[in-house]
Amino acid sequence: MERNRNLPIKMTEVCLRDGSHVVAHQFTTEQVQSIVAGLDSAGMHYIEVSHGDGLGGSTIQYGRSRVNEMELIETAVAACKQAKVAVLLIPGVGTVNELKQARQLGAGLVRVATHVTEADVSAQHIQIARELGMEVCGFLMMAHSAPVEKLVEQAKLMQSYGAEAVYVTDSAGALLPEQVRERIRAMRQALDIEIGFHAHNNLSVAIANTLVAIEEGATRIDGSMRCLGAGAGNAQTEVLIAVLDRMGIQLGIDLYEMMDLAEDIVGPILPQPQEIRKGSLVMGYAGVYSSFLLHAERASKRFGIDARDILMEVGRRKAVGGQEDMIIDVAAELAQIRRAGV
Amino acid sequence: MKKIKAAILGSGNIGTDLMYKLERSSVIEIAAVIGIDPDSDGLKRARERGYPVFDNGIEAIVNQPDLAEIVFDATSAKAHVRHAKVLKELGINAIDLTPAARGPFVCPVVNLTEQLEKDTTNLNMITCGGQATIPIVYAINRVANVSYAEIVATIASKSAGPGTRANIDEFTMTTRQALEQVGGADQGKAIIILNPAEPPILMRDTIYCEVAQMDEAAIRQSILDIVQEVRQYVPGYCLKQEPLFEENRVTVFLEIEGAGDYFPPYAGNLDIMTASAMRVGEQVARYLLDGRGVSLGTE
Structure with missing residues (x-):
């Protein structure tokens, strides 16, 4: 593949955060421990652990966590030898208090997420995360719902607050490959920092979209093993790693170990196979949050x-x-x- | 009838909307509108309405302490920390529309009378989400004992000014505290969501309460009663539909349409803040008119 940016690709496994929606936020410490240990051993770069709606998301509105997310974060940190534990923070749901707690427990990266038009609510969280010595990415959700110029303008705001990367987050799984291309391209031209892409597979184009994003210059990529993420899940991590390998892009993550982990540990956790059924399909079709x-x-x-x-x-x-x-x-x-x- | 002189400190959206509301008051007279930017829309409008206008901020009051007996502070949480000290030293009643929370939290239909008996030095108006949802939590708590209250305030992006956006954590934390302290929940949680839809959405609030004593009929009646009370000062305050009951959980959906004074009607969040502050200010004014004077707390 010809890439428009030749920085190394950094992969984030999101099944323990985005997949939290699928299991109604019922992850146990044992599940987190075994998945994180396996990912760490395979060479995964970042592993995201939080309530599905980010820090502080355990509520009636979103569903209560079975195990306090701080305990899960602590477990994940202890299970990592080389990988960095990431957390998600949605301002308005979580606050810097939870972020500080997660940092103390050893979380190294935070993704601060806002709706695609509301980046300015993330300023205080991005700044504080930097002060705490964390790596910080901005996460512009429902990226399909705003014009490209708006997305770029909002990404630049996050850059100005100190984000080290900004993600095009296709929360509804509604973007088509050419729409991903124009978004990543416009951001690459306007930003000095890295660009990320987070897919949902509601229209069965998560891997296709991710490949287009990488081609256009995205270097931060999300995936979930066995598509364990909201809706029809995300780009399937082990599949993406295999495809990228065939295209000559090595991430330094062991494919066989990922396959085994996906099959033996993640598989049994799935309440049902993450196939695209009418519910998730209609979300991608109507552009609804996964x-x-x-x-x-x-x-x-x-x-x-x-x-x-x-x-x-x-x-x-x-x-x-x-x-x-x-x-x-x-x-x-x-x-x-x-x-x-x- | 004699009126109490009040000053509005802050000429942004909130201060300006409050100006239009206070014009209709029978007990408060606007003695000054104070800002820091002489070219601000708020000060221009105040001049047009013929009010004394100052552009030197709190200094205007320091220079002329008898300007007003009540100051409505519609600046920012950071500025109010400083203003609170100055106003207290001057013996002027402060009604704080920022989330600074220097003084006790006040929600008109819940604890205003009680608070006036105690101390009127500095009354904090919590947050817009708090003013909208605390009456419901209080209404449920008084008949069913609320162990946990969670509120979700969804407002139009256009109605969230730079202050709200920069201090979204203060919003969630202050609202949570007030759900407990004023609403009476053992534990609270607040969520705020900005929605950019066009045309802008009306403010919506969802309140989830878990209760110790479920009594559907009593809860329903208590909610209907308090909604009527709030509607006396926020006419656009409505139940969006019947409260829902499930096991120990009550869910209430509100929609709030503003009066359309300075803000368009979708900004019910801003309207409920200024309307509540006016309600509090008028009660303080009535106390002052009755000669009950300023109680300066424990000092």
Whole structure:
């Protein structure tokens, strides 16, 4: 592959954070310990561990964690010999207090995430993370929902606060390869720092999109083993590593070890195979935040409304990441309309 | 009828909206609008309305301490820390619309009367999310004992000024504390979300409470009662739909439409802040008019 930027590619495994949505935030310390130890041994660069909605996300709104995320972070740090433990922080959900705690426990990288148009709420968190001696990336979520110029403008804000990389985060799994290309290209031309890409596989183009992103110059890449991430999951890490290897790009991560880990340790954790079913497909199609899937399925059962109708309506109302409360509200409203209509 | 003189410190969005509201007060007279930028839209509008205008910030009050008996501080949390000290020394009642939290938290329908009996030196208006959701937590707590209250405030991006954006942690932490201290929850949690949709969305708040004594009928009635009380000063304060009950959990959805004074109606978050501050200011003014004077706390 011809790449537009020849820096080494840094891979982040997100199954212990993004995959937290899939297991309804029920990860145990044993699971975290064995997955992190395996990843570390295989040579993974960064391993993200947090509640699915980032630090402080254990709530009624998003679902409560079975084990306090700080305990999971501590476990992960202890299991790492070479890899760096990363955490996610969404300002408005978590605060610098949780960030400081995670730093004390040994987290080395934080990704500060905002909706693609709201980067300025991340200034204080990015600055403080730098002061704490952490590596810091900005994470612009729902990147499909804003024009390219807006995305670039917001990425530049994060750069100005001190972010060392900014991610195009396709939270809805709605971007198509050419849309990824124009976004990464525009950012590469406008930014001095690294660019990252975080995919969701709702339209089955997570790997394709990631390859385009790498070609255009993205050097920070996310994946989840067995697609253990919200919606239909992310770019499947072990597959991506194999594909990149075939394209002549070595990440220094052992493919066989990753395959074994994905098969033997991650596989049994999956509540069901992460195939693209109608729920996740409609999210990519309608451009809805991937972690809404389980919440919509639950609301569908509770109110007797098709999950797709709920997700389409939530998309129509332009919900942003974090607005899980709108799912219940919409479902209850649709149920009311249906009752009135009968 | 005699009115109490008040000054508005801060000529940004909040200060300017408050100016339009205080114009309608029967007990408060706007004696000064104070900013630091003579060209700000707020000061221009204040001049047009014929109010005495100052552009030297808190100095205006230091130079002329009898300018006002009540100062509404709509600057920033950082500035208020300094202002609080100055105003206290001058014996002027401060109503703080920043999340500085120097004085006790006040929510008009919950603890205003009680607070006025104790101390009116510096009253803190918490946050917009707090003013919207604490009445509901309080209403549920008084009949069902709330062990955990969690609120999600979603506001239009356009209604979040640079102050809110730079201090989003202060918002979540101050709101959480007030859910406990004023709302009565044993434990609180606050989440804020900015939504950039066009046209801008109305402010929405979702309140989740876990209760020790579930009594659906009593909870429903208590919520309806408090909504009526809040509507007396925030007419656009509405239940978006019937409260939902599930096991020990109550979920309440609110939507708040602003009065459209300075801000467009979608900015219910800003409206509830200025409307609540005016409510508090008017009660303080009535106390002063009754000759009950300023109580300067324990000093």
